[in-house]
Structure formats: C-alpha cells, structure tokens
Amino acid sequence: MTITITAFQRSPDRGRGLARDMRVRWALEEAGLHYDVRLVSFREMKEPAHLALQPFGQIPTYEEDDLVLFESGAIVFHIAERNKGLLPDETNGRARALAWMFAALNTVEPPIFDRSLVTILERDQPWYQHRLSALEDTIRVRLASLSARLGDADWLDGAFSAGDLLMVTVLRRLHGSGILEEYPNLAAYVARGEARPAYSRAFEAQRAVAMAASAG
C-alpha cells in the first residue's frame, strides 16, 4: 500500500505547522505509516488534475491504491479506523471520538481561523478592532466550554484519540494571541499534544518543506 498526500509547495505559514497537511502527517506518524508527499503550487491547486482529487482546490489530499480522499477530518478518520492508537476499540467510544473531531472542525475552528484571516486581511480596515474583539469573545466562549469539559484530564475522552489530534491542531493556531494562556488546562493540553513523538516527526517533516522552499 502506497500512501501519497499533497501539501503546499510554499506554505503561507512558513513551516509553523498550521497548514492542514500537518493533521494528516501527525495521524500517519501516530499510526506508524510511511507516506509520500507531492508538493503543489497555488497555481497547480486550481488546475483540473488537482481539482479531480480536491473539488475545492485545497490541500491536503490522500491517495491510497484506488481510494482518493479530501478533507483533513475525513482523512484522519480513515487512518484512525484502520490503525491502532487513534480511536478507542469500543463502538460508543469511537462515535464519541468522531463527535470531538467534528467539534474541533465545526465548533471550535471557525472563529479561530477567522481571527487569523482578519489579522492578516483586515488590519487596515476601520472595523478591525471591532471584528477582532467580537471574534475573540466568540473564541473565549468556546474555550471556556472546552476548558470546563477537559478539567484536569489529559485528553478529552479517555486515551488520546483522533479527536484530540484535531483539537490540538485547531488550538495551536492561537499561539501568540495570548488567548490560550487564559485557560491553563488548555495550554497544557496543547503542550501535551505537541510533546508526542509522532507530532514532532510530523512537524519536522512539514518544516523541512518550508525551509527548502524559502532557500530555493
């Protein structure tokens, strides 16, 4: 079985591990799977060959024999279902892990991702401060709920799962904002995720691509 994923040839985050291939790399490393990476330029992402794999012209994609997948959440779930270490064995626990995966991507990520975009694209607009504080208020509402649920546990629901993997990648985008530090148990949770050997291997792999791109 050969696994090939796609990633940015030049990631806009310059190797900070915020692009969505990071999630897939991390899941593959947790599962101990070898994978190839095909780098795509922004132009190539909008061309028919890539659109056949990813209808929205984004990265990552995942190819394995005759299976083609897109959406990092679905790719991580596919890897998690077929390998040890990313989902509980018990059926109900697996359903709950998927709930945390959707919570990460549909409930927690949208305001955090918007905040990043606004700080880049709307900094000079007259509504900038208003938009930024509105988004940060929404983020705090979500983080307060998440922090209350996590309590002093290591992970969201028993052992480390694909739900934690996605949630940590979503929360990492707050590094540098000061917001994560308002919730010490969440800051520790993110640090716990980042301390996993599989995380480090994935992070270094994506960082090497960014370093090569900036040198080239």
Next chain:
Amino acid sequence: MTITITAFQRSPDRGRGLARDMRVRWALEEAGLHYDVRLVSFREMKEPAHLALQPFGQIPTYEEDDLVLFESGAIVFHIAERNKGLLPDETNGRARALAWMFAALNTVEPPIFDRSLVTILERDQPWYQHRLSALEDTIRVRLASLSARLGDADWLDGAFSAGDLLMVTVLRRLHGSGILEEYPNLAAYVARGEARPAYSRAFEAQRAVAMAASAG
C-alpha cells in the same frame, strides 16, 4: 432501543428548518427510526444537566441507551453507519461520504453561517455592505467549486448519502439570498433533497414545534 434528541424550545429560525436538529431528524427519518424529542430553553442549554450532554451548550444531542453524542455531523454518521440508505456499502465509498460530510460542515458552511449572522447582527454597522460582499464572494468561490463537481449528477458521489444530507441542509440557509439561483444545478440539488419524503416528515416535525411555541 429508545432514541432521544434535543431541540430548541423556541427555535430562532421559527420553524424554517435551519436549526441543527433538522439534520438529525432527517437522518432518523431516512433510516425509518422512531425518536423522542426533548425541548430545551436557552437557559436550560447552559445548565449543568445539558452541558453534561453537550459541552458547548448547544443542540442537538443524541441519546441511545448508554451512548450520548453531540455534533450533528457525528450524530448523522452514527445513524448512517448503523442503518441502510445513508452510506454506500463499499468501504471506499463510505470514506468518501464522510469527506463530503466534513466538506459540508468545515468548508461550505462557515461562510454561509457567517453571512446569516452578519445580516442579523451587523446590519446597522458602517461596514455592513463591505462585510456582506466579502462573505458572498467567499460563498461564491465555494459554490462554483461544488457546482463544477456536481455537474449534472443527482448527488455528489453516486447514490444519496449522509454527505448529501448535510450539504443540502447547509445550502438551504442561502434560500432568500438569491445566491443559490446563480448555480442552477445546486438549486436543483437542494430541491431534490427537499423533495425526499423523509425530509418532509422531518421538516413538518420541527415546524410543529415552532408553531406550538409561537402559539404558546
């Protein structure tokens, strides 16, 4: 097996089927399952009893024997996995259906949901028109990709699946905006979903709650 879901006692959309219990009701109707509904007030949603089921204080939740689930995407997948008619039988097809579920909720829904919020909350702000057009541009980029992929097919990937179910509920939020009509194949796709008998049963059930609330 008794299934109980939660829904708004007074839905902010007044029965237009935009609240997220609609998705779960629709999936349950497609699967031919009986379910009970427990209505919760906005106050009750933020109280410990509900937060134990839904850490972010939202609806819907799903209870079935000793399983408690939240996140409409995860609930719909759980129903789809255990019943006929919402996922292909073949393994790769199931993984692709989950990709469309994540695409609906993580790629297509965020700008559409934001547009709704902006039209309610920011209508009197000086930046309203600018914000609205920026969001509508983003929505059009997503819809153009989706429209190109759908082409003249009935559904996104073979037979109707949980991916279509979620995508239709996401696109429905554009009713009245005029945007959906710019993509005739997507407008027809939404109409095809809304014409399903299971959709009608779910829609009428949630509408009856809203009618009772406004009469009460």
